[in-house]
Amino acid sequence: MVVIGIDPHKSSHTAVAVDQAGRKLACKTVRSDNDGLLRLRAWAARFGTELTWAVEDGRGVAGRLVRTLIGTGATVKWVPPKLMAACRTSARTRGKSDPIDALAVARAALREPDLPTAHLDQQALDLRLLTDRRENLVNRRTASINQLRWHLHDLDPALDQNHHDLTRPRALATLTSAITALDPGVRRDLTLDLLTEITTLGEQITQLEHQLTERVRPLAPKLLSITGVGAITAAKIIGETAGITRFRSPAAYAMHTGTAPIPVWSSNKPHYRLNRGGNRQLNTCIHRIAITQLAHHPPARHYRDTWTTNHPHATTKAALRALKRHLTNTIYQALKADLT
Incomplete structure (x- = not known):
């Protein structure tokens, strides 16, 4: 060979x-x-x-x-x-x-003979392209909002303090009316340009989210049924996974997502540390799901508490990593079920 x-x-x-x-x-x-x-x-x-x-x-x-x-x-x-x-x-x-x-x-x-094999999955590729585009637009909007806040602080600090969420169309429209009423000037004009840009980016982001929702719902009903998994997160998981059949087991998928623990011990005291490898995009999705479930899903809190009881010397972060590893199994099984 x-x-x-x-x-x-x-x-x-x-x-x-x-x-x-x-x-x-x-x-x-x-x-x-x-x-x-x-x-x-x-x-x-x-x-x-x-x-x-x-x-x-x-x-x-x-x-x-x-x-x-x-x-x-x-x-x-x-x-x-x-x-x-x-x-x-x-x-x-x-x-x-x-x-x-x-x-x-x-x-x-x-x-590493067990590396996942690449294969063609046009639906997963389309979802990844759409999620990448959305993330790019969100980053651009965030940068524009940061610039806008500096201009607002210079024009009138009250304008910045009274508008905490500048991603909402109503807040942007109200702020645009207030800026338009100010005396003409370069800073005022730049602020209005930024408001127009933020509004346009918001409309494009909303349109992409609608597209992602329409594509994901028929593809991943089992994945969407998991607490903490919305349409955007599901699209990200499907796009980054690029075909769950590439992975022979949940353990292989966990290694790919970076949720598999790394052993760092000798003698008779098992110890594991954070896995900094794997696909960090998938790892971020699983981390958000874990945080959401800890806040709104009692079975997740029960799993964490039980794990902590069985590992009395483990840290809070170690318990969170254990929950993420458990959720990786759940996501793997959901993706497999959605294929049928």
Whole structure:
């Protein structure tokens, strides 16, 4: 078996082929356009048909490459950047370059044979694109609101103090009327421009949320039935998971989400620490669900209290991590049930 590791970039892709022992067989760099992908496939054909493609998980730059490879029937595995970096630092070759990174990607895939396999899921991709767009608009609106508050404080501090939530259309309309009544000036005009921008962004965000809700409801009724999971959170989970069938078990999914505990102990005193790896977008969703359930869902509080009783020396954060691990199992089962 031959593994081809790829270090993807915006304008080019570098591939390195290794054998089962991790020995480098060949290296190839191609452009990321259609001709480059054809040359890459022709180059890989020399190594036979039993090929596994390992691609560094680069958000945005590797999607087209992976879709093309899967479309030809290839087996593709995503390699997290942390795994690639660990393999690169443990190698005898010093330095950093595209061929070195591609070699590290291939060796990481050999070391971790249980990495999830990529597959085409257009619905999950559409949801991820929509949620990414919404998050981008929310960030832009937040930045505009921050600028607006500085202008309001300079114009009249009372204007800022009397409008705490500047995402509501009614508050924005009231504030626009108050600013329009002020004496003309550059700061006043800039403030009105920001108010118009915030209003437009809010309308776009609301429209995206309606689209996400319409798409998610028929796809994930079981997932939406979990306390703390709304349409936006469900869309984020589905989009970032990109197919629950990629994961062989709840434990594998927990490792992907970064909720699986990391053992850090010796002798006879088991101890676990925070897992800082995994998909942090999914981890954030599960964290929000856990916080919501602790506030509004008695079974979650009971689970935390029971776990704390059984682990008297554990911290409050450790109990929260245990709840997140439990919720990961629940989400995994819900996603599996929604497939039927």
